[in-house]
Amino acid sequence: MNFFEHQARAKRRTSLLVLYFSLAVLLTAMAVNLVCLLVMNWMVRPTPASEWFTSAPAAWIAGATLLIITGGSALRFWQLRDGGAALADMLGARRIEPGSNTPAERQLINIVEEMAIASGIPVPELFVLDNEQAINALVAGHRPTETCVIVTRGALEQLSRDEMQGVIAHEFSHVFNADMRLNLRLIATLAGIVAIGKTGEFLLHNARFSHFDSRGRRQDALPVLLLAGVALMAIGYIGLFFGRLIKAAISRQRELLADAGAVQFTRNPAGIAQALIRIRNGNGSYLNNRHAEDMSHMCFGETLPLKLRGLLATHPPLDERLAAIGSQWPARARADERSRRTATPTPAGADAATPEAASGPTAAMTFAATTGAPAAAPASRPRASDVVGTVTPAHLGYARTIHASIPAPLREALHQPEGAELMICALVLSVSEQPGQLLPSLSLPSDQQARLAHYLQEVQKLGTRLRLPLLDMAIPTLKLLPQAERDQLLARLEALVRADRRITLFEFVLLHILEDHLGKTAARSQRTLYRSFQPLADEIRLLLSTMIHAGGAQQDPARLFQRLGTALLPAGTTLLPREQCRLDRLADALKRLAGLTPLLKSLLVDACADAVLADRRVQVAEAELLRAVCTLLDCPMPPLFEMTAPAHAPQDRF
Known part of the structure; x- marks a missing residue:
């Protein structure tokens, strides 16, 4: 499953989340009405259920319940409209200045910069939870190219470079697997369900002070307030229970997938495995933040202890995650636990002496790091859409070389x-x-x-x-x-x-x-507006024509255009002359093309990449234009390994 398929699957999961939310609203409204019916039978007069549920008061109560739930969700959606930075502000995280000279923060900045260069996205903003001594981290944002990474103080101080790189690679996997935006929507959705319980807490708080009325006018309302408050809190906790079920169902397998992605990116299983062992045998990953429940499904490790862990946990058990990385890691975790009890613990930040860590990067990665050039392209070049949203050891080695240059x-x-x-x-x-x-x-x-x-x-x-x-x-x-x-x-x-x-x-x-x-709306999510190429034929024609003219393909440009546009454009569409491929028109076209569905974007990216590679060579100007196209389409494009810049780069005037 590639980046675009993950994006499409995430959109389907979002639709499923809407269904869950609708069911939760319906069941919660019914539960609130049931509580009111019980109060009515106890305090006023016996009322048949059929009469109550068809009455006007029941409709008003259902409407008020709907208003509370949707209002709570809408408020949290509004709070998180600016993506990861808004979440960091809600959590009370401190922004790590890019120029920080603190060794641990400097190391994190270098790791994230290398990972961003390797994956073809701008460097994410970094934040730290200074009051959290446990090891944990998360990534947040509405767009793959607009992200924030948040780590705890414990992760900064306790993890070695390899371990931190494994954690960051895990978080980047969440970006590419389309988990990030879904996770933010899940926070907002569940906030509305929990709002019913918050309303119950408010009623109980008011009931505490009702007896202070010297005239006794509110004494009769005291039992009603108490009963209603307790009932709404119970309903709120029921909603919380089902909210945790939803989070567990959505998140658990995604964590194993992100662990696998981290190993794939770095080719160093020891990095992420040793980070998990530090959590297992050290201070753990539980957070003291009052929003630990809200973000439990987003973090690298569990954020709070749970009963019924097998049912409600958002993460698989640590030993299961270690076993998925390699069968030897659970035994090493137990051995590390015994050694901690009987000997001096390994100093925080020290690298583990393991075969995987000692073996280091792969041959391709070593080649890129030593020559300063990308590794050779494979015999059969993969489609560009399969490369988008991926990081290989060769990409990472190349990024390290670029960063060091x-x-x-x-x-x-x-x-x-x-x-x-x-x-x-x-x-x-x-x-x-x-x-x-x-x-x-x-x-x-x-x-x-x-x-x-x-x-x-x-x-x-x-x-x-x-x-x-x-x-x-x-x-x-x-x-x-x-x-x-x-x-x-x-x-x-x-x-x-x-x-x-x-x-x-x-x-x-x-x-x-x-x-x-x-821009003002940089962190906002992009909407899907087009589910076919037909309304955007002019924009696609302009884009493909521009890509072909920018590359100066040696073969017949018109024939190349016909080949690339076969699956995208109506029959008979011809290549635009160079003078009609104005860049101001291209900017407007890309804004509209960003509204395509993910799977249609994949076909468009493939066509653009084929235009670049038509002459089996990639000029710097072509690679930069392709990167801009992919960025504006919200598709992380890693460096093209086939790129061989000439000694004198051609003028890229257009």
């Missing part, structure tokens, strides 16, 4: 807001024919202008293959800016791009990736 002063600049802004300007100027003439148009102070000139020289020395990694590393830093300053930055960049009255493909890529991630 960036000089330390530039990395430090990318982790400071002012430095990140200047680096982005340097990237724009690096593709200009006369960057010296454009510098004064920025109206920068003399010291910033000097820094920008220095960054421009450094960027030009690094070559074209580092342009997108530099952009990806700058994005989380730029997100630290207030929205007004982000908008000003985007306006300045657009003015800078248009100052020389031309726009290159790279400038188009840079502007639209930044707009996609720094």
Whole structure:
């Protein structure tokens, strides 16, 4: 199952979640009415059930119940509308500044940056739960290209680099397996069901103070308030029970799948296995946060102890997860437990001496790390849609090489807001024919202008293959800016791009990736609007024509277009002339194409990748345009291993 199939399956699960929610609302409304019927029979007069459930008061009570549940869910949906950052704020997590010098935080930043470069997404925002000493982590967001990673203080302080990498790879698996958005929706949905119990708590709280009425006017209402409060709390706990059942049904197998993904990404089972052993034999993974129940299905490990674990647990038992990684790991966990009782524990952060850890990366990964180039393409190239949302050891090795190729002063600049802004300007100027003439148009102070000139020289020395990694590393830093300053930055960049009255493909890529991630609605989920290609024929024609012209395919472009468009376009559709493939039209087209269903997006990505690879060679400009297309379609595209940049990269003017 590839990335797009996971996305489609998640949408079906969302529909199932709506069904569960509707059933929960119906059963809860019936339960509340049943409680009111019992109160009526006890306090007022005997009333037949058939008479009560068809009466106007029963309808009003059902409506009030519906209002409480949907209101609770709607409120939580509104609170989480901005995705992972909103959840981090709700949890009280502290943002990890990209320029942090704390060793543990610096290590986490490096790991996440490498994983992001390897998977072809902007670097996620990072947060830490400072008051949590247990080992746990989660990833949150509405879009695969807009994510936040949250870790506990215990994970930062107790895990070695390999162990932390295993945990982060597990969380990235949740991104690619389409669990992330579903998890946020599950939080909001269950918040409405639990709202009934909260209403019961409110009634009990009021009942405590009703006897203070000196005239005794509320004394008669005291038993009713007490009974109603207790009954609603009981209904709330019943809803909580079924909510946990829903979470367990959705999450348990997803955790095993994410564990397998972490091993696949890193080819180092010892990393994630040793992290699980530290949880099993150390301080555990339970959290003290008041929202531990809400996020129990999202975290790397269990967040709270449960009775009926076999039925309600959102995660498989740790020994079962270890056995799924490798049959030897449960025995090693028990041996580690015995050694902790009889000897000095292994220092936190020390790497485990295991055959898997010692073997290190695979041959492909070693090749990428030592040569600074991607590993050779396999004999039979997989479809691009099968590569989207994956990370291989070779991708990870390549990302480490790319990350290490960036000089330390530039990395430090990318982790400071002012430095990140200047680096982005340097990237724009690096593709200009006369960057010296454009510098004064920025109206920068003399010291910033000097820094920008220095960054421009450094960027030009690094070559074209580092342009997108530099952009990806700058994005989380730029997100630290207030929205007004982000908008000003985007306006300045657009003015800078248009100052020389031309726009290159790279400038188009840079502007639209930044707009996609720094705009007001960047973290919001994208809606599915189109379930066939027919309404978007003009947009698809423009996109495929642009991809073909950008690549300069050596074979007949018209014939290539006909081959690529066979499954996407009406018969007889022809290639657009180069002069009609305007980039401003392409931007609007991609916004509409983002509304396709996941499985239709996979066919579109395959066609774009085939256009790039038609001449069995990938120019840097083609790879960057493909990456921009995939980003705007919300499809994480890892580096293309077939890319072989020429000594002199061609001009990507369009």
